[in-house]
Amino acid sequence: MRIGHGFDVHQLVEGRRCIIGGVDIPYEKGLKGHSDADVLLHAICDALLGAAALGDIGKHFPDTDERYKGIDSRQLLKHVVALVNDKGYVVVNIDATVIAEAPKLAPYITTMREHIAEDIGIALDAVNVKATTTEKLGFTGRGEGIAAEAVCLINQQ
Numbered sequence: 001m002r003i004g005h006g007f008d009v010h011q012l013v014e015g016r017r018c019i020i021g022g023v024d025i026p027y028e029k030g031l032k033g034h035s036d037a038d039v040l041l042h043a044i045c046d047a048l049l050g051a052a053a054l055g056d057i058g059k060h061f062p063d064t065d066e067r068y069k070g071i072d073s074r075q076l077l078k079h080v081v082a083l084v085n086d087k088g089y090v091v092v093n094i095d096a097t098v099i100a101e102a103p104k105l106a107p108y109i110t111t112m113r114e115h116i117a118e119d120i121g122i123a124l125d126a127v128n129v130k131a132t133t134t135e136k137l138g139f140t141g142r143g144e145g146i147a148a149e150a151v152c153l154i155n156q157q
């Protein structure tokens with residue numbers, strides 16, 4: 001059994017979509033990035049890559065590569081899971097936290113979990129997603145960006 005941890009941050013700006021956990025969330029601002037900037041899926045990708053000692057998301061999908069411009073991060077997650085499986089591991093469970101003052105994420109959490117479970121190929125019960133504010137403190141509290149953290153366990157096939 002091996003553990004992995006991931007952390008990501010994306011800036012909130014006008015004129016971008018706010019896609020978190022594969023859900024396009026209605027909000028006045030969106031997340032800036034080379035890809036669709038899905039901060040939650042990026043943290044999960046990094047947790048899985050970390051658990052398998054496969055580096056990080058930027059190593060596999062460089063933000064200088066036009067192939068990843070605007071890409072749906074669910075495609076990146078599925079690719080990462082294939083790399084982890086190819087190295088002989090299966091994913092046991094995921095636990096993640098999105099750190100955002102706004103938008104309110106509670107209505108979308110179940111759909112996020114469904115997307116993650118489907119893309120990884122594990123049961124819904126093996127995926128947990130939480131949301132928290134930082135009580136108006138720091139860059140997340142000022143609404144300048146959204147952060148996400150994730151941990152995972154993987155096991156030998």
Ligand SMILES: Nc1ccn([C@@H]2O[C@H](COP(=O)(O)O)[C@@H](O)[C@H]2O)c(=O)n1
Pocket residue numbers: 099100101102103104105106107131132133134135
């Ligand atoms: N963007 C967010 C942040 C939080 N929530 C939910 O609100 C609860 C209370 O948040 P605190 O930061 O005050 O602990 C939290 O447990 C989440 O369920 C949310 O939906 N969206």
Ligand SMILES: C[C@@]1(CO)OP(=O)(O)OP(=O)(O)OC[C@H]1O
Pocket residue numbers: 008009032033034035036037038042057058059061062063064065068069
């Ligand atoms: C996902 C990638 C894809 O090019 O681009 P970004 O959307 O900028 O996201 P980041 O979390 O900075 O990770 C880097 C890249 O791998």
